[in-house]
Amino acid sequence: MWRKKTAWLVLLGLAIFIKIFSLFPDAVERYYASGFYPVISKVQRILFGWLPFSVGDIFYALIIIWLIRTLYRTIRRVVKKQTNKKYWLQALAQLGFIVLVVYVAFNLLWGMNYNRRGVAYQLGLKVERYSKEDLIHVMQQVVVRLNALDSPSRVNREGLLRKRNLFNGATAAYDQLARKEGQFTYSFSSVKPSLYSYLGNYLGYTGYYNPFSGEAQVNTTVPLFVQPFTTCHEIGHQLGYAKENEANFAGYLSARSSQDALFRYSVYFDLYSYSRYYLYAQDSLAAKLLDAQLPPGIKTDYRELREFVKKYRNPIEEVIDHLYGQYLKANNQPGGKLTYNEVVAWLVAYYKKFGKEAI
Known part of the structure; x- marks a missing residue:
């Protein structure tokens, strides 16, 4: 339980930091766009650039398959009346956690560039x-x-x-x-x-x-x-x-x-x-x-x-x-x-x- 709480606190903290940091374009330009991002983007290209196929496209395909599978299971449980208040609260918490992960990962890996000074x-x-x-x-x-x-x-x-x-x-x-x-x-x-x-x-x-x-x-x-x-x-x-x-x-x-x-x-x-x-x-x-x-x-x-x-x-x-x-x-x-x-x-x-x- 404490691990889940720690994960939530870390993600929430990062999300708040990202939101506040994005309000300062000069800082974003200097520390993220010209500092952190060039390093992480080069690492990504070194890891996946040599492969002849798109790893990202396969990743998207797996996500879509997972979403369809999750939707199917949820509909089946609803039809069979196997859901209750606890189930929906857990599902909502899980959805919120996923959204936080995606938001933080997206912004750290690239999205903060939307807030830079730019070209x-x-x-x-x-x-x-x-x-x-x-x-x-x-x-x-x-x-x-x-x-x-x-x-x-x-x-x-x-x-x-x-x-x-x-x-x-x-x-x-x-x-x-x-x-x-x-x-x-x-x-x-x-x-x-x-x-x-x-x-x-x-x-x-x-x-x-x-x-x-x-x-x-x-x-x-x-x-x-x-x-x-x-x-x-x-x-x-x-x-x-x-x-x-x-x-x-x-x-x-x-x-x-x-x-x-x-x-x-x-x-x-x-x-x-x-x-x-x-x-x-x-x-x-x-x-x-x-x-x-x-x-x-x-x-x-x-x-x-x-x-x-x-x-x-x-x-x-x-x-x-x-x-x-x-x-x-x-x-x-x-x-x-x-x-x-x-x-x-x-x-x-x-x-x-x-x-x-x-x-």
Whole structure:
């Protein structure tokens, strides 16, 4: 009995400490994001990165099996009228204990990064509201990049069918970036194809990070030109950039540093989509004028992506989208799923500080 009480006290103490500590972004940045987390994440990648399959995906599968089994047993006991007040109190206590374990483990292993200062602080960027003119200036540079990369990015696109080329390419991109910005140093690679890639097409995800195993998983069934930026985005999560706009910006900085034209094309392709979302809402004519400057090949890629998304659209995806949006809001991202698009504000801030050649 005393062991259970001790475990409860330890977990409650850790949970309270985590909650209070998270209120101080400077401390989180210094002691957790730049201190404890890099060590624990490297240990995770050393332990599991060498395995050819995703340990985290297997872990999730076991959890789902356990939940189904527990639900089945509970329903059977209810039907057979084998439950009483004591049973439900014990079940509630067990559930509370599990929630505490998950909360503490999640935050210690990665989740505290949601409360750090982050990449804007590291790069000295002033992220603020931007004008339509600022947005158009940035998008014009993105269009220039896309036009220049259209042909080179198609030379060896099928090479990404070998996933090792994709993952090695993303690692090399971060190596290039780290030569200028040391905080993006990525060692002990642990990026793998998701075991649930086809399921991801129906649930609407292209990749995800597993904080319990330190692995980055990529949906390798989506169009090839999407995968490089997704991979760089997930490595951004591994480096401790938890918020989606930050992971997108880390993915942008790394992919644009790549010597592979397809990686650079992939990131500008996504950035144009994110930017166009906001510009079209303000000035649809300006957005269409920029669209007209894109070469036929890029327009073909956009059509392919739209058809791919349309093919797998289903009611469950809408539910998952809503739940995931709520998860993001609960983790210091009030914009929900639009947080991904907020990378545009970071891009404008980067443009203002370093000029158009930096885009």
